[in-house]
Amino acid sequence: MSDIALERMPELALDWHKAGRGAVMATVVETWGSAPRAVGSQMVVSGAGEMEGSVSGGCVEGAVVLEAMELVGSGAAKLLEFGVSDDEAFAVGLACGGRIRVLVEPVGGSLPVALLEDLVAARSARRQVAYVADLEGGARRLAGFADHPDRFRMDRSGVEEDGRTFVHVHNPPLRMLIVGAVHIAQALVPIARIAGHDVSVIDPRPAFGAAARFPGVDIVEDWPDEALAALGLDARTAVVTLTHDPKLDDPAIRATLASDVYYLGCLGSSRTHAKRVARLEEAGFTQDQIARIHAPVGLDIGARGPGEIAVSVLAQITQRLRRG
Structure with missing residues (x-):
């Protein structure tokens, strides 16, 4: 069987x-x-x-x-x-x-x-x-x-x-779409898979999304908003943005806020997020929409380094999934 x-x-x-x-x-x-x-x-x-x-x-x-x-x-x-x-x-x-x-x-x-x-x-x-x-x-x-x-x-x-x-x-299989093929993503992919998520990593920069850095991982080299539109966003999908670059993160965030994904988490400090909020408000997003963003991303467990940050992110995603 x-x-x-x-x-x-x-x-x-x-x-x-x-x-x-x-x-x-x-x-x-x-x-x-x-x-x-x-x-x-x-x-x-x-x-x-x-x-x-x-x-x-x-x-x-x-x-x-x-x-x-x-x-x-x-x-x-x-x-x-x-x-x-x-x-x-x-x-x-x-x-x-x-x-x-x-x-x-x-x-x-x-x-x-x-x-x-x-x-x-x-x-x-x-x-x-x-x-x-x-x-x-x-x-x-x-x-x-x-x-x-x-x-x-x-x-x-x-x-x-x-x-x-x-x-x-x-229920459809859980999916995690990670924007940014960075060190945290390298740690997050394997533990997300262990937790039952189908994982795709989105990054238009070939040097970051090289197969040697993410062996066996679905790497999408399109611009994030285009990639998310092609992959589809639904109520069993979590999106995590990790590039720390507004040129890449912001298009993904705007596309995600227009969907019914159950989780959106964004890397960055509180100061970085305040600037992100200002850009989203200027783009016409409401406070209720912006409040869906988990930022700084992950549960506050005092995480240090890519591995611990990845654990905190997966923990927060699981909390959101199971507790609503």
Whole structure:
């Protein structure tokens, strides 16, 4: 099972259904104890028993596949519950066992094709969307951030307090766009990746954005505002400007303030930021817009040097992401 497949279960289910192979989606909806896989983990099963993804790290996949194959072409969903023994849990790297509930839904039955198509389209467009299922009935729908802000903010799928409504959050992957291929960026890129961000570095100066300085990193050599427009700015994107040069930072800041990114941080002292604010006011930006800027960038942890500054920046980004 490939990592790509694990991340693209809705897309795979839709492809298999349209290819006439049959498709059933299995989703972990609840866990207790040391369950091997988190709520929201998914697996797709075809009519021939092919499978991609995982709902248990291997403990109960076989049983889920058999149940799923029986549902191919049918209309009804099925809610399964499994206990994971201590021995099984230990085999997949856990100290003790637990229990999981898995919702098994045939595409074209309890999981309508049109709804799955809408879900796939939203994911492709990097829109925040949730799949909402009534575990005791047939109701299925999609919801947005405003319906479940805390769940989206925390990337937390789960069953609501009513005990029957399952909300499966589909957040776009986190992105960090760094303007300025400077020393701090060299430190920030690897820890941002570890924290789950797709990272691009923007700098029109070839000497700064050389591949030798950022091996394996997506380097965009366009002017910052043009680069940001091409990459796209949305509610799952953080922008950090590090050049300390208004000619490069200001175009990026203006472009970002016109978007709904969740974080904008700018390197520079309080005095530098005061001059930046004056330029933005002169350009027509309001106080509320300017107040979105985190400057000086990063949490005040007394950071010294590129590595510590990078840690403070990532900490502030995480705080903004999770606490709102």
